[in-house]
Amino acid sequence: MTSVNSGMTAGVDVGGTKIQTVVLHDNKVVGSSRVLTPSTGKPGDVINAIVQTIGASLEQASADESALAAVGVGIPGEIDAGAGAVSLAANVPGFMDRVLLGPFVSEQLGGVKVTIDNDVRVGVLGEFRAGAGRSYKNLLGVWVGTGVGGGLVLDGKLHDGQGAAGEIGHTVVNPRGLKCSCGRRGHLEAYAGRAQMELRARRLVSRGQTTSLLKIMKRRGRTRLTSGTYARAIATGDPMAMKLIREAAWALGIAIASAQNLLDLEAIIVGGGLGDRLGQPFIDRIVKEMTPYLFVPDRPPAVLRTELGDLSGAVGAAMLVGGYPSALPV
Amino acid sequence: MTSVNSGMTAGVDVGGTKIQTVVLHDNKVVGSSRVLTPSTGKPGDVINAIVQTIGASLEQASADESALAAVGVGIPGEIDAGAGAVSLAANVPGFMDRVLLGPFVSEQLGGVKVTIDNDVRVGVLGEFRAGAGRSYKNLLGVWVGTGVGGGLVLDGKLHDGQGAAGEIGHTVVNPRGLKCSCGRRGHLEAYAGRAQMELRARRLVSRGQTTSLLKIMKRRGRTRLTSGTYARAIATGDPMAMKLIREAAWALGIAIASAQNLLDLEAIIVGGGLGDRLGQPFIDRIVKEMTPYLFVPDRPPAVLRTELGDLSGAVGAAMLVGGYPSALPV
Numbered sequence: 070m071t072s073v074n075s076g077m078t079a080g081v082d083v084g085g086t087k088i089q090t091v092v093l094h095d096n097k098v099v100g101s102s103r104v105l106t107p108s109t110g111k112p113g114d115v116i117n118a119i120v121q122t123i124g125a126s127l128e129q130a131s132a133d134e135s136a137l138a139a140v141g142v143g144i145p146g147e148i149d150a151g152a153g154a155v156s157l158a159a160n161v162p163g164f165m166d167r168v169l170l171g172p173f174v175s176e177q178l179g180g181v182k183v184t185i186d187n188d189v190r191v192g193v194l195g196e197f198r199a200g201a202g203r204s205y206k207n208l209l210g211v212w213v214g215t216g217v218g219g220g221l222v223l224d225g226k227l228h229d230g231q232g233a234a235g236e237i238g239h240t241v242v243n244p245r246g247l248k249c250s251c252g253r254r255g256h257l258e259a260y261a262g263r264a265q266m267e268l269r270a271r272r273l274v275s276r277g278q279t280t281s282l283l284k285i286m287k288r289r290g291r292t293r294l295t296s297g298t299y300a301r302a303i304a305t306g307d308p309m310a311m312k313l314i315r316e317a318a319w320a321l322g323i324a325i326a327s328a329q330n331l332l333d334l335e336a337i338i339v340g341g342g343l344g345d346r347l348g349q350p351f352i353d354r355i356v357k358e359m360t361p362y363l364f365v366p367d368r369p370p371a372v373l374r375t376e377l378g379d380l381s382g383a384v385g386a387a388m389l390v391g392g393y394p395s396a397l398p399v
Numbered sequence: 400m401t402s403v404n405s406g407m408t409a410g411v412d413v414g415g416t417k418i419q420t421v422v423l424h425d426n427k428v429v430g431s432s433r434v435l436t437p438s439t440g441k442p443g444d445v446i447n448a449i450v451q452t453i454g455a456s457l458e459q460a461s462a463d464e465s466a467l468a469a470v471g472v473g474i475p476g477e478i479d480a481g482a483g484a485v486s487l488a489a490n491v492p493g494f495m496d497r498v499l500l501g502p503f504v505s506e507q508l509g510g511v512k513v514t515i516d517n518d519v520r521v522g523v524l525g526e527f528r529a530g531a532g533r534s535y536k537n538l539l540g541v542w543v544g545t546g547v548g549g550g551l552v553l554d555g556k557l558h559d560g561q562g563a564a565g566e567i568g569h570t571v572v573n574p575r576g577l578k579c580s581c582g583r584r585g586h587l588e589a590y591a592g593r594a595q596m597e598l599r600a601r602r603l604v605s606r607g608q609t610t611s612l613l614k615i616m617k618r619r620g621r622t623r624l625t626s627g628t629y630a631r632a633i634a635t636g637d638p639m640a641m642k643l644i645r646e647a648a649w650a651l652g653i654a655i656a657s658a659q660n661l662l663d664l665e666a667i668i669v670g671g672g673l674g675d676r677l678g679q680p681f682i683d684r685i686v687k688e689m690t691p692y693l694f695v696p697d698r699p700p701a702v703l704r705t706e707l708g709d710l711s712g713a714v715g716a717a718m719l720v721g722g723y724p725s726a727l728p729v
Contacts, residue, residue, distance in 0.1 A: 207560055221661070223553060230537055230663025231698070239660035239694035241653050243574060253692050256660075323571050327657055330569035330586075331551070333560025362583050364569035368561070 076138030077130065079123045080195075080387025082188060083115065083144040085160030085215075090122035091383040092130050096199065098384065100129035112163040116170065120177045140183045141389030142170060143191030143382045153185055160215070184389040188382055189341075190235065192375075193220025194227055195385025196338050200376035205335040208370075209328055211237050211321065212341035214296075216250060216262040223332070238262065240324035260320035263343060266313050267294040273309060280309035296346035303347075317343070318351060322358025325372070330364040340375040348374060406468030407460065409453045410525075410717025412518060413445065413474040415490030415545075420452035421713040422460050426529065428714065430459035442493040446500065450507045470513045471719030472500060473521030473712045483515055490545070514719040518712055519671075520565065522705075523550025524557055525715025526668050530706035535665040538700075539658055541567050541651065542671035544626075546580060546592040553662070568592065570654035590650035593673060596643050597624045603639060610639035626676035633677075647673070648681060652688025655702070660694040670705040678704060 077099065082089045085106060092100040102125035107114035123140065127133055146158030153171020158164035171183040186194075193210030196202045197220075202210070206225040212218040217238030221228045228234050238258035239251060246255035250265055259265050270282055282294055282302045291298065302310035325337055339352055356372050363369055375381050407429065412419045415436060422430040432455035437444035453470065457463055476488030483501020488494035501513040516524075523540030526532045527550075532540070536555040542548040547568030551558045558564050568588035569581060576585035580595055589595050600612055612624055612632045621628065632640035655667055669682055686702050693699055705711050 219661075223558065228553065228662075231665065232663065233695055234661065234663040236660050236663075236694055240657045241692050242571070244572065244649075244653050244692075251694055253694065255692070256694075319574075323574050324657075327570045327654075328661055330566050331549075331564065331658055331661070332558075333562065333564040333566075335561065362571050362574075362585070364566055364581055364583070364586075365563055 077127070077132060077136045078138055078387045079126060079140045080191070080383040080385065080389075081119050081122065081140065081142045082191065082382030082386055083119065083142060083158075083161060084188065084382075085145075088115070088118050088122055089379065089383045090119070090126045091380060091387055092123070092126040092132070093384070093387045094130065096388075098380070100126035100132075101380070101383070102126045102129065106161060108162045110162045112168045112170075113173075115161060115163060116173050116177070119174055123178065134178055134181075137178060137181050139390070140174060140178065140181055141191065141386035142174065142183065142185045143188040143386040143389075144170065144185060145188045148185055148187050150184070150186060153183060155185060186386070186389055187218075189218030190220045190227060190229075191385035191389065192340055192381040193222065193235075193338070193385065194388055195377055195381040195383070196340065196375050197222050197227075197385075198388050199384055200381060201338050201373040202336055205371075207332070207334045208336040208338060209235075209237065209325070209332070209334055210338045210340060211325065211344070213261055213317070213321070213339065213343040214341035215264050217258040217321075218341070221332075237324055237328055240327055242320045242323040257320050257324040261317035261343075263294060263296070266317065270294060270309060270313060278309060281305055281307045282310050296342035299343065300346050314347065314351070315354070318354040319358045321355045322360075323362060325355065325370075326359045326362035329359070329370050330362075333365075334370050336371040336373060338373050338375060340381060345375060345378050407457070407462060407466045408468055408717045409456060409470045410521070410713040410715065410719075411449050411452065411470065411472045412521065412712030412716055413449065413472060413488075413491060414518065414712075415475075418445070418448050418452055419709065419713045420449070420456045421710060421717055422453070422456040422462070423714070423717045424460065426718075428710070430456035430462075431710070431713070432456045432459065436491060438492045440492045442498045442500075443503075445491060445493060446503050446507070449504055453508065464508055464511075467508060467511050469720070470504060470508065470511055471521065471716035472504065472513060472515045473518040473716040473719075474500065474515060475518045478515060478517050480514070480516060483513060485515060516716070516719055517548075519548030520550045520557060520559075521715035521719065522670055522711040523552065523565075523668070523715065524718055525707055525711040525713070526670065526705050527552045527557075527715075528718050529714055530711060531668050531703040532666055535701075537662070537664045538666040538668060539565075539567060539655070539662070539664055540668045540670060541655065541674070543591055543647070543651070543669065543673040544671035545594050547588040547651075548671070551662075567654055567658055570657055572650045572653040587650050587654040591647035591673075593624060593626070596647065600624060600639060600643060608639060611635055611637045612640050626672035629673065630676050644677065644681070645684070648684040649688045651685045652690075653692060655685065655700075656689045656692035659689070659700050660692075663695075664700050666701040666703060668703050668705060670711060675705060675708050 102122040156167040210220040219235040219237035221235040243255040247259040249256035249259040432452040486497040540550040549565040549567035551565040573585040577589040579586035579589040
C-alpha cells in the first residue's frame with residue numbers, strides 16, 4: 070500500500086450528480102466533503118467545485134493547502150493520464166470535449182501534483198487497497214451503474230492492458246440477445262446497465278405493460294430510473310422491476326463466471342449505484358446465477374459488496390500515484 | 400527471454416499419441432526426436448521413452464547428457480510443479496494416477512534439473528517466446544484440440560491466477576446451449592472441443608443424418624474423429640463436418656471477443672490440433688465471428704496461427720525455468 074508519511078492526499082470522485090472528496094492522512098480518511106456537480110455546462114465551474122471540496126475537506130482535518138502532497142481525481146470518460154486530460158465524460162456538464170483537468174486543478178492548488186484516472190478504476194482501486202478487496206491480490210471489480218464498468222487487479226496491480234482492460238460490461242452473455250449501448254449484441258451491459266434497462270422498461274410500458282417504476286421516479290422528482298427507484302419498486306413487489314433486476318443478475322452471473330473461468334480470481338467485488346443500493350440480496354442472486362457455470366465450482370471466488378460504498382471512488386483517487394507533465398500548455 | 404549460454408536445454412511435449420522432444424542451444428533448435436507414446440499403461444515405459452528422445456535429440460546435436468543444463472516437460476493433466484508430479488493425464492497411458500515425473504526423469508539423467516508444466520501452457524509459452532507471439536506482451540493462446548485449452552500472457556509473463564487461469568474453453572458462449580465435458584452448459588469447449596464435437600456427430604448419425612466423417616476415420620484406421628479427419632471431410636464438402644466446424648468457429652469468435660473486451664489484448668494465437676490442421680481459413684472464420692462482438696472494433700487483436708506448429712509444446716517446455724525439490728521421496 071502507498072504510504073504517505075509527510076502530508077495529506079486528496080481524492081476526488083467526479084460524477085454526473087455529485088462531487089465527493091476525501092482527504093487521507095496515513096491512509097485514513099481525516100476529512101470529507103460533497104457537493105452537487107455544477108450543471109452550468111462550464112468546465113471551470115466543475116473545477117472550482119473540485120477545489121472547494123478539497124479546501125472544505127482539509128479544513129475538516131484542521132489543515133490547509135500547504136499540507137497537500139498530491140491530489141487524485143476519478144472521472145468518467147476517456148482519460149489521457151499523461152496530459153491529465155479527460156474527454157467524452159458525457160454525464161459531467163461541460164466535459165464532453167477534452168478538458169485539461171489535472172493541470173487546471175493543480176494551478177489552483179499552488180502546483181500540487183494531480184493524477185487523474187477513470188472513475189470505475191479508482192473505485193475498484195479504493196476497494197482493493199482499503200475496502201472489501203484488501204486481503205486479495207487477484208480480483209475483479211464489477212461496477213453496476215448507468216453502464217457496467219469494471220477494473221481488474223492481477224498480482225496486486227491494476228491491470229489496464231492497452232488502456233481498456235476490465236470492461237466486463239462488454240462480455241457476451243447472449244450472442245443473439247439484446248443490443249448494448251456500444252451497438253453490439255448480447256453484452257452484459259445490455260441487461261445490467263441502468264440506461265439500457267430503462268430503455269427496456271419504457272418500451273414495455275409503451276406496449277401496455279404496467280409498472281410502478283415510472284410513478285416512483287416522478288414522485289421523487291427524478292427524470293431517470295435511479296438505483297433507488299428500483300429498490301423502492303422491488304420493495305413493493307413490482308413485477309417489471311423484479312424481472313429487470315432478475316435478468317440483470319442472470320447476465321452478471323454469466324459474465325462473472327466466464328471471467329472467473331478465464332482468470333481464476335480470488336474475489337469479485339460488486340459496486341456501482343445498483344450494486345450498492347440493492348445490496349446483499351442482489352449479490353446472493355448473482356452468486357446463484359454464476360455457480361452453475363463455474364469450471365472449478367469447489368473453489369468459487371468470494372463475491373462481495375463494497376465496503377466503502379459511495380466513498381470507494383474518492384478513497385481510490387486519493388491512492389493514485391503518478392502525474393502529468395508539469396508544464397501547462399498555453 | 401531466458402538465455403542459456405552454457406549448456407543445452409531439452410524440452411519434451413508428452414501427448415496421448417506421441418512424445419516430441421527438442422534440444423535448444425542459445426534458443427535455437429539444434430536437435431529433435433519424436434516417438435509414439437508407449438501404450439503399455441506403465442508410467443516407466445513413458446519415462447524411458449522421454450529419456451530416449453532426449454538422448455536422440457542430443458546425439459543429433461553432436462552432444463551427450465553432460466551438455467544438458469535443464470529439462471522441461473509439458474504434459475496434460477494436473478500439475479504439481481513443486482513436486483514435479485502429474486496426475487489425471489487421462490490421455491497418457493499410465494498417467495491417470497499421480498506420477499513423480501520430474502524426479503524420475505531427473506534420476507535417469509544424472510540429476511539434471513527437470514521442470515514440468517501443463518502441455519497447453521508450455522505450447523503457449525513456446526509461441527510467446529519463439530513463435531507467433533514473440534513481438535507481443537499481452538496475448539491469449541487458444542489451443543483447440545480434444546478440449547479447448549488456453550494460456551494467458553499478461554505484461555510479458557504467463558499468468559496462472561490460482562493455478563487454473565487461461566481456461567478460455569470454459570467461457571459461456573450460449574447460456575442455454577450444449578453441455579460441456581466439465582458438465583456445465585454452454586461453454587466454448589462444448590462447441591469447439593473435438594471430444595464433444597464427436598459426441599454430437601455420432602448422435603446426429605444415430606438419428607439418421609449422413610456424413611463422410613466416420614467413413615474417413617475408419618478408412619484411415621482411426622477410432623476417433625481427428626483434426627485430419629475433419630480437414631479431409633471439409634475438403635470433400637461434407638455438410639455435417641462443415642456445420643460442426645462453422646459452429647466451433649462461431650463459439651471461438653464469441654469467447655475470444657469476450658476475453659478481448661475484458662483484457663484488451665494485443666494478440667490471440669490459435670493453436671492445438673484443430674487450429675494447426677485447419678489453418679488460415681479457420682482463423683478467418685473465427686475473426687469474422689468475433690468482430691461483431693468487439694467493444695473496441697477499431698483496435699482488434701491480431702488473430703494468428705502458430706508458427707512452431709506441433710513443435711510449440713517442446714520448444715516452450717525447453718524454455719521453462721524452475722525446478723522441484725531435489726530429494727527424491729523414498
